[in-house]
Amino acid sequence: MTLVPQGGSADALPTVTILLFNGAQLIDFAGPWEVFGTAGLLVHTVAEKAEPLTAVFGAKIIPDYTFENSPRTHLLLIPGGGVFQEAIKNPALIHWIQTKATEAKVVMSVCTGAFLLQAAGLLEGHTVTTTYGMIDDLSGPKTKVVYDRRFVESGNLITTAGLSSGIDGALYAVSRLLGSGIAQSVALEMEYNWDPTGNYARAALADRFLPDGLAYAKPRIKGAQAKMISTAGDRDQWETKIVVSHPETVSEVLELMRARIKANTATGGMFKPVSHIHGPPQVSVAGGGKLTWKFTDDDSQQWSGECTVEPYEQRVDRLLVTIRVARAK
Incomplete structure (x- = not known):
């Protein structure tokens, strides 16, 4: 040099x-x-x-x-x-x-x-x-x-x-x-x-509105053991797929995901936490192993979410969880 x-x-x-x-x-x-x-x-x-x-x-x-x-x-x-x-x-x-x-x-x-x-x-x-x-x-x-x-x-x-x-x-x-x-x-x-x-x-990517570690591209859901399959999207939409080994039933995973989604505030900051969601998400059980929810971000933009839980075809003792969020058009 x-x-x-x-x-x-x-x-x-x-x-x-x-x-x-x-x-x-x-x-x-x-x-x-x-x-x-x-x-x-x-x-x-x-x-x-x-x-x-x-x-x-x-x-x-x-x-x-x-x-x-x-x-x-x-x-x-x-x-x-x-x-x-x-x-x-x-x-x-x-x-x-x-x-x-x-x-x-x-x-x-x-x-x-x-x-x-x-x-x-x-x-x-x-x-x-x-x-x-x-x-x-x-x-x-x-x-x-x-x-x-x-x-x-x-x-x-x-x-x-x-x-x-x-x-x-x-x-x-x-x-x-x-x-x-x-x-x-x-x-x-x-x-x-x-x-x-x-x-x-x-x-600015849309996964910032996913719960827990999913917002950081990690298969971390409080109360679950999971492995990342895919996580991709852009500013307006995102889809993440994880394989869950615990809990072991569709109903248990749905209830866990419902609780984690409802608790999610898309908080940023380690020392000065700031929520980027207005109010708690409105979560509904749609039946057939599916949850849906709506929320409003801190720019007053409307968003919707969907979570499905189904058997994982590669392992009978695992469940595939798909979480999607999208900005309203």
Whole structure:
């Protein structure tokens, strides 16, 4: 890696500073790093100490600089991951972010990295986003959150949704620094389908209205043992199929699903829970191993749901549960 001269120069390539810490999410910094490197930007990493760090999944990485000697930067990248384990509790790290943010033309967070910017007091007066399920935790009297964007630009801040969204945010940052043509060229070289005006956003998908862990693509229903068969859809409709081994009868599973659907409020946020359904869903037993329900989301949109329970043809001791939700037309 070509390291950045401490003094820099007026005609030097834009520099990118990537903050690293134990528990950092690999794709949060590696994805944007690939973008910035492909664009020809000078990329360097910084951590509190010049020691090997352990990112998620056991990946080891050695920073180029420390907080004490980090060069000036054009773009400051703050990844997410295990920010609540150590990073957000580290006053030196938060102070360094505050200091570097004053010199950077662009400050960008990926996923839960936004919470480090929040701790540094950098989100007030801005519109922001973060990873699915935690967006509500960023909201405040002077901070507006959005759910339907992979990245959001607000002033000199770019905040992105989770994980791979950092690639989109990084490409947008390149377009700001070097022009849209360069960003398009980088995306093609990376064989990445970049659509800066696209409407895909994880937090806007219709499975957010499914009960329990189904809202996070996990076969987790309180009181049940299940395995995921399929889960797919878009912003307007979703279908999930799970195979249940416990409870063991159609009537028991129907009653369990009725209770879990009725209790579901589509709550977002880990620290500041916010319900995205107005009132409890109206659940009806339709007969023939079927439930139906209706609900209204927090945008006053009407939705309907259907849950069917039937024998699973591949295992006589299992039941197939299909859950569907759809926005009213």
